[in-house]
Amino acid sequence: MHNNPIIEVAGLTKSYGETRVVDDVSFTVERGEVFGLLGSNGAGKTTTVECLQGLRSPDSGSMRICGLDPVRDSRALGALVGSQLQDSALPDRLRVGEALSLFATERAAPIDQVLSDWGLTAQRKTAFGNLSGGQQQKLFVALALMNRPDVVFLDELTQGLDPAARRTVWDLVEDLRAGGTTVVLVTHFMDEAEALCDRVAIMRDGRIVGTGRPDELIAQFGYAMEMSFTPPPELDVAALSQLDGVEQLAQLGSRVEVRGTAELVVHVGAALSTCSTIPSDVRVGQPCLEDVLVPILATTGS
Numbered sequence: 001m002h003n004n005p006i007i008e009v010a011g012l013t014k015s016y017g018e019t020r021v022v023d024d025v026s027f028t029v030e031r032g033e034v035f036g037l038l039g040s041n042g043a044g045k046t047t048t049v050e051c052l053q054g055l056r057s058p059d060s061g062s063m064r065i066c067g068l069d070p071v072r073d074s075r076a077l078g079a080l081v082g083s084q085l086q087d088s089a090l091p092d093r094l095r096v097g098e099a100l101s102l103f104a105t106e107r108a109a110p111i112d113q114v115l116s117d118w119g120l121t122a123q124r125k126t127a128f129g130n131l132s133g134g135q136q137q138k139l140f141v142a143l144a145l146m147n148r149p150d151v152v153f154l155d156e157l158t159q160g161l162d163p164a165a166r167r168t169v170w171d172l173v174e175d176l177r178a179g180g181t182t183v184v185l186v187t188h189f190m191d192e193a194e195a196l197c198d199r200v201a202i203m204r205d206g207r208i209v210g211t212g213r214p215d216e217l218i219a220q221f222g223y224a225m226e227m228s229f230t231p232p233p234e235l236d237v238a239a240l241s242q243l244d245g246v247e248q249l250a251q252l253g254s255r256v257e258v259r260g261t262a263e264l265v266v267h268v269g270a271a272l273s274t275c276s277t278i279p280s281d282v283r284v285g286q287p288c289l290e291d292v293l294v295p296i297l298a299t300t301g302s
Contacts, residue, residue, distance in 0.1 A: 006031040006151060006182050007052070012061035014047055021047050022058070023206035034173065034183040036193040039203035040297045045186045048203070049153050052184070053083055065151055079105065082149035084157055088140045092129025096120055096139060099128065100146060107147045117172065118142045119165070133160045141169060145176070152176065155186040170196060190290035200289075204297055214289050222292030223247060227268050228257040229282040232275040243267040255281075 007029035014022040022044045029035040037045045050056045052063055054070035054077065063070050068077050090099055100111045108114075115121045118138045123131060131139065137160045144152055154173075158166045173196050176183055187193055193200050194214045202210040202217065210217050225245075231237050237256055241249040245263025249256070258268055265284060272278055 004031045005029060006066055007035075007184070008062075008064040009048075009052070010062045012048065012051060012063065013059045014044075014051060014056065015059055021206050022051070025061070025203075025206070025208055027201050027208060027211060029182060029184060030198075031182055032177065032180045033198045034177050034185060034196050036185045036187060036197035036200035037203060038187060038190065038193050038200050038293070038297075040188060043203040043297070044206040045203050046155055049083075049155060049184060049186055050085075053081065053153060079107075080150045082144040082147060082152040084140045084144035084152075084154050090128045090139075092127060094128045095125050096128070096131070097124040099139065099143065103143050103146065105147045107149075109146050109148065111146075114142050114146045119168070134162060134165055137161055138165060138169075141172075145172070149181065151182045151184070153184045153186070156188070157185070158187075158189065158192060190288065190293060194289040202293060202296070209296070218287055218289060218292050221296060222287045223259040224261045225264055225284070225286055226257060226259045227264060227282065227284050228252070228255050229272070229279040230254055231256050232272070232277045232279065235271065235275055240268060240271060243271065259287075 005028040009028070010026045012022055012025040013020065021042075025044070025048055027035075037048060039045050047056065051058045052065060052070055054074040057071055065077055066080050070077060094102075097111065097115070100114055104111065112121075115124055118141070120135065120138060120142065123135060128136065128139070137157070141154065141157050144154065157173075158169050161169060170192070173183060173185070185193065185197060197214060199211065199213055200217065201208045210220060212220065237249075237251070240246055240256070240258055243264065244267050245261040245265075246258050246268065247260035249258050258264055272282070
């Protein structure tokens with residue numbers, strides 16, 4: 001990244017009645033970055049991006065996209081920003097090809113190409129109301145991207161998609177990054193964020209509780225390595241907690257699980273090597289974003 005923010009948010013606050021759903025949120029997004037907003041339902045993610053798109057007026061704070069204010073400069077931003085909203089809808093009788101033609105601008109990719117990219121060629125003359133849920137979702141994402149925006153907001157973009165279609169969407173997001181498009185990805189799928197995002201912001205109860213690269217957040221909130229195995233009878237399991245690198249020790253049924261820094265692999269392995277029978281079911285791995293953040297997101301004050 002080159003410290004060239006295309007999105008700047010400072011002190012953003014939004015309440016509905018007495019409920020503050022976005023609470024003093026601040027972050028920046030670099031040009032050409034895939035930036036994720038993560039959090040469980042009700043965390044404030046969608047309200048935040050709706051404010052950024054000029055769909056809602058914040059109570060306080062400032063926002064800039066491409067140097068423009070989303071509320072005051074909504075018309076100018078319309079040509080630069082694409083969006084796929086969580087609750088998008090189209091008239092049931094509107095055909096797929098007609099929808100693409102309706103929303104196309106002079107910057108749009110050829111409609112035949114869009115249909116092909118999204119596997120919708122056979123549905124060109126199909127009415128929106130007759131599409132499956134997954135096909136409707138693909139159409140919404142296609143509409144968000146077809147005008148080659150500088151910035152695109154994708155809110156739960158793979159919800160309802162089968163695994164093959166989900167992978168296709170991921171590949172197209174990678175293509176957007178390669179082409180220099182800035183992507184703000186709103187999702188509660190941790191594997192999606194880890195696969196696609198350069199940086200993420202974690203939202204809980206309307207606030208951002210952590211920002212950084214996925215690997216940085218794993219290190220901040222979690223641990224570097226874990227081992228699990230069925231302990232030999234002569235192993236002093238309690239003594240493992242005193243070994244260098246071991247930060248957590250748990251007995252899970254018949255298995256032992258140790259977590260900590262990468263050092264634990266060497267020292268726990270050495271302890272196991274002294275036993276007459278070395279476990280044949282040793283598993284060694286690194287945590288993923290979901291492992292360390294789901295417990296944090298589950299801890300909510302609401």
